[in-house]
Amino acid sequence: MLPEAVPAEDKMLDIAGLAPLLRDGMTIGIGGFGLDRKPMALLAVIARSGVRDLTIETYAGGLDVELLVATGAVARVVSCHVGLDQLGLAPVFRRVRQAGAVAFEEWSEWSQLVAWRAAAEGVPFATARMDSGSDLLRANPNIRETRCPFTGETTVSVAAPHIDLAIFHVEAIHRDGGAIARGDPYLDDLLARAAGTVVVSAERLIDDAELEAGYRDVHLLASYVDHIVLAPGGALPGSCVPCHLIDWPVLRRYAEGAFADAEAAAFILDHITTGAQAA
Amino acid sequence: MNDVRTRADRLSWTIATRVVAFPRGTVFAASNCALAGIRLSQERLGCRLALCSRGGAYDPRGPLSLNARWWIFNQRPRAYIDLKDVFDTLSEPHALLATPAQIDGAANANLSCVGDHGAPKVAFGGSRGLPDPQAIHFVMPNYGKRQLVEAVSFVSTRAASRRTPALLITEDMVMRWDARESIWRLEALAAGVSIDDVAARTGFIFAVADQPAPLPDLPADAVETLDAIDPFGLRLLDFANDRAAQFDTMESIYALEAERIGGTGLPRPAIHSKG
Numbered sequence: 001m002l003p004e005a006v007p008a009e010d011k012m013l014d015i016a017g018l019a020p021l022l023r024d025g026m027t028i029g030i031g032g033f034g035l036d037r038k039p040m041a042l043l044a045v046i047a048r049s050g051v052r053d054l055t056i057e058t059y060a061g062g063l064d065v066e067l068l069v070a071t072g073a074v075a076r077v078v079s080c081h082v083g084l085d086q087l088g089l090a091p092v093f094r095r096v097r098q099a100g101a102v103a104f105e106e107w108s109e110w111s112q113l114v115a116w117r118a119a120a121e122g123v124p125f126a127t128a129r130m131d132s133g134s135d136l137l138r139a140n141p142n143i144r145e146t147r148c149p150f151t152g153e154t155t156v157s158v159a160a161p162h163i164d165l166a167i168f169h170v171e172a173i174h175r176d177g178g179a180i181a182r183g184d185p186y187l188d189d190l191l192a193r194a195a196g197t198v199v200v201s202a203e204r205l206i207d208d209a210e211l212e213a214g215y216r217d218v219h220l221l222a223s224y225v226d227h228i229v230l231a232p233g234g235a236l237p238g239s240c241v242p243c244h245l246i247d248w249p250v251l252r253r254y255a256e257g258a259f260a261d262a263e264a265a266a267f268i269l270d271h272i273t274t275g276a277q278a279a
Numbered sequence: 280m281n282d283v284r285t286r287a288d289r290l291s292w293t294i295a296t297r298v299v300a301f302p303r304g305t306v307f308a309a310s311n312c313a314l315a316g317i318r319l320s321q322e323r324l325g326c327r328l329a330l331c332s333r334g335g336a337y338d339p340r341g342p343l344s345l346n347a348r349w350w351i352f353n354q355r356p357r358a359y360i361d362l363k364d365v366f367d368t369l370s371e372p373h374a375l376l377a378t379p380a381q382i383d384g385a386a387n388a389n390l391s392c393v394g395d396h397g398a399p400k401v402a403f404g405g406s407r408g409l410p411d412p413q414a415i416h417f418v419m420p421n422y423g424k425r426q427l428v429e430a431v432s433f434v435s436t437r438a439a440s441r442r443t444p445a446l447l448i449t450e451d452m453v454m455r456w457d458a459r460e461s462i463w464r465l466e467a468l469a470a471g472v473s474i475d476d477v478a479a480r481t482g483f484i485f486a487v488a489d490q491p492a493p494l495p496d497l498p499a500d501a502v503e504t505l506d507a508i509d510p511f512g513l514r515l516l517d518f519a520n521d522r523a524a525q526f527d528t529m530e531s532i533y534a535l536e537a538e539r540i541g542g543t544g545l546p547r548p549a550i551h552s553k554g
Contacts, residue, residue, distance in 0.1 A: 081406070111410070
């Protein structure tokens with residue numbers, strides 16, 4: 001029988017403890033995809049913090065981008081798509097983009113994945129297979145046509161992003177930081193490895209036995225995770241599959257609401273469940 | 280509704296009859312009719328494409344799911360791959376059946392914006408995976424001159440760059456990109472639809488094959504297969520023009536899907552909802 005392990009560092013953080021990690025002008029990566037497993041409770045802290053000029057790096061944005069853009073916290077959105085899945089376009093993002101009020105660094109899905117992988121691996125760039133006829137090569141300075149140093153063949157290279165802080169929401173997490181997503185892990189592990197600091201909110205904490213029983217579903221290794229926030233329902237009104245689906249009535253009201261920016265932010269914030277509320 | 284159903288079924292069948300000729304590999308469908316069409320082709324025509332789809336299922340064989348979480352709702356996925364793995368399949372022979380916001384007469388597709396990219400007149404969501412696959416084909420359920428335009432102002436992808444000639448599939452016609460002449464060529468028409476009818480709904484100039492083929496009729500037993508593949512009628516959503524009606528239909532589909540997996544049992548919507 002092994003002796004009891006020496007306790008690991010305490011990674012538990014009160015949700016308000018996210019605020020001191022924020023600063024103006026930083027780049028924040030957001031995990032999840034579309035409307036699924038977006039860390040809405042953590043995003044509410046950011047939205048209320050008064051931080052400004054953020055760059056938001058997200059793979060497929062949804063209510064996460066809507067909230068931060070609506071509160072005026074964002075200067076630049078980096079993404080391959082921002083929308084509300086089946087509910088259509090994201091109204092606030094669409095409005096600020098059309099007004100030129102927020103810069104949109106647009107990627108294709110695969111090229112953004114390759115860029116994140118480069119960042120995760122600590123290399124400055126990587127090559128991606130991509131249609132060289134796409135205007136993304138003109139619109140996005142971090143996607144360029146380059147020459148293969150070995151064959152001279154024309155290829156597309158993508159720059160690795162610098163990400164200061166990455167935030168995630170997961171189904172379950174161990175106090176050491178091992179996080180479980182029985183649903184799609186999306187690109188969470190790449191983003192976590194790429195980021196300087198990683199904060200993960202979770203539906204619930206699990207003990208050693210549950211972690212070891214579900215070890216194949218661990219998608220964020222403990223070593224990637226700096227801080228843990230307990231936030232049951234912390235992805236609402238989006239989904240956290242398979243724990244729960246989207247809050248359809250709320251999202252429908254949002255999609256049909258035609259809200260001004262401040263109203264949109266207030267509406268989303270009003271339907272975010274923080275850990276404290278749910279406890 | 281019957282008219283919508285007829286249109287959706289006809290488009291799905293047209294897709295089925297086309298994808299069966301695609302080279303063996305993987306395919307990703309970005310619309311409900313495309314999903315239904317590929318599945319129909321697998322079931323009825325022996326299509327050997329492997330379908331990877333939203334929600335990480337690979338080769339789903341059960342009913343289509345609006346929630347796009349096939350491993351929960353579909354009951355019959357044949358493998359599971361996560362999002363990153365979907366992109367690994369792009370290194371293989373891979374086709375995307377895309378539904379961009381606009382397509383132009385030079386086979387360019389746009390899912391980004393109309394006007395200047397920095398402050399567009401109309402912003403869409405973003406280019407998504409349009410620039411990424413080896414072969415790209417377009418499925419345009421509700422098409423008109425706002426979708427089929429003379430020239431897009433932003434090229435999300437250029438289908439003309441692909442070795443495989445792109446197809447443009449609609450409910451009443453099929454065009455194929457003619458790389459030699461650099462023009463879309465109308466190669467098939469639905470019964471009762473004229474070339475002038477198509478031209479009236481198309482914002483770019485296209486060529487016409489010597490003898491446009493008739494689009495194949497939908498066999499009655501294929502309708503039964505479609506109903507088995509898509510019992511909730513997701514394919515009808517592709518033809519909904521009224522947003523409120525579309526949301527109503529989605530709401531009823533969500534309810535049916537929840538019932539299928541056990542009513543109020545997990546997973547369920549809004550377990551913590553305050554709304």
